[in-house]
Amino acid sequence: MSLLGTHVSVSGGLHRAVERATLLGAEAMQIFTRNPLQWHGRSLSLAEVESFRRSLLGSPIKSVIAHSSYLINLAGDDGIRRQSVEALTGEIARCYQLGIDAVVLHPGSSKGGDRGVAIDRLVSSLGEALGRTQDSPVTVLLETMAGGGGILGSCVEEIAGVLDALGWDDRMGICADICHLFGAGVDVRSDGGYGRLVSSIEKHVGISRVGCWHLSDNKGQRGSNTDRHEHIGQGEIGIIPFGMVVSDERFQDTPCILETPKDGIGDEGNLALLRKLRGA
Ligand SMILES: [Zn+2]
Numbered sequence: 001m002s003l004l005g006t007h008v009s010v011s012g013g014l015h016r017a018v019e020r021a022t023l024l025g026a027e028a029m030q031i032f033t034r035n036p037l038q039w040h041g042r043s044l045s046l047a048e049v050e051s052f053r054r055s056l057l058g059s060p061i062k063s064v065i066a067h068s069s070y071l072i073n074l075a076g077d078d079g080i081r082r083q084s085v086e087a088l089t090g091e092i093a094r095c096y097q098l099g100i101d102a103v104v105l106h107p108g109s110s111k112g113g114d115r116g117v118a119i120d121r122l123v124s125s126l127g128e129a130l131g132r133t134q135d136s137p138v139t140v141l142l143e144t145m146a147g148g149g150g151i152l153g154s155c156v157e158e159i160a161g162v163l164d165a166l167g168w169d170d171r172m173g174i175c176a177d178i179c180h181l182f183g184a185g186v187d188v189r190s191d192g193g194y195g196r197l198v199s200s201i202e203k204h205v206g207i208s209r210v211g212c213w214h215l216s217d218n219k220g221q222r223g224s225n226t227d228r229h230e231h232i233g234q235g236e237i238g239i240i241p242f243g244m245v246v247s248d249e250r251f252q253d254t255p256c257i258l259e260t261p262k263d264g265i266g267d268e269g270n271l272a273l274l275r276k277l278r279g280a
């Protein structure tokens with residue numbers, strides 16, 4: 001079975017996130033290991049690391065994913081690229097300390113410059129961060145994005161190209177975000193559409209490279225390049241692909257992380273719905 005979970009706050013300490021996810025009955029969770037809107041990530045104290053690891057061990061959470069800082073742009077020009085490599089290296093190191101399996105990363109943006117050049121920069125930045133964290137087993141998951149402007153990673157093929165340029169490094173994978181894929185134009189609203197998406201993932205990157213799914217509906221139209229997150233089944237996507245993902249045997253033990261709004265039915269409501277769709 002897929003592992004159902006959600007993004008939880010680390011307010012009050014990293015171990016509090018484990019408590020929150022456990023109270024929700026989650027089997028997986030996603031956190032920020034640092035403030036995602038600041039460059040400087042303070043280092044973790046031994047006590048923090050230990051209390052996180054201890055609470056995780058005694059919990060029903062089987063998989064933890066970190067989401068990296070929104071400021072990182074590995075495809076940016078020199079100054080920003082340098083800072084981004086530093087930041088990603090730090091994200092990987094923190095995950096390793098905390099025993100977190102994988103870190104989700106936005107592939108970045110060309111900021112209106114040449115897309116090919118931006119992709120080359122992304123590849124060499126990733127290579128550098130992987131090289132600097134060679135002893136770490138942490139996987140970097142490139143997230144599929146809603147696209148628009150110079151946003152990279154708005155289709156599975158483009159992400160596959162990056163993984164290929166990195167020689168299919170074992171520590172690289174993808175995070176398939178349904179809301180973003182739909183915003184980028186992928187029609188996932190029918191069984192057939194979902195089937196075509198997974199076939200394309202299978203063909204271009206392989207099922208085993210899918211480190212996690214991000215689940216939320218989209219208030220925006222298909223192809224609008226928007227990612228206006230909405231409760232499952234209450235946006236333009238509807239319920240179909242979410243049920244297909246969580247009950248798809250090919251994604252056995254794959255974390256399916258909600259990124260739905262915290263208001264209204266909240267995490268409780270969305271998780272209850274996913275459990276029903278999964279059939280357990
Ligand atoms: Zn993201």
Ligand SMILES: [Zn+2]
Nearest residue numbers: 143177214259
């Ligand atoms: Zn996402």
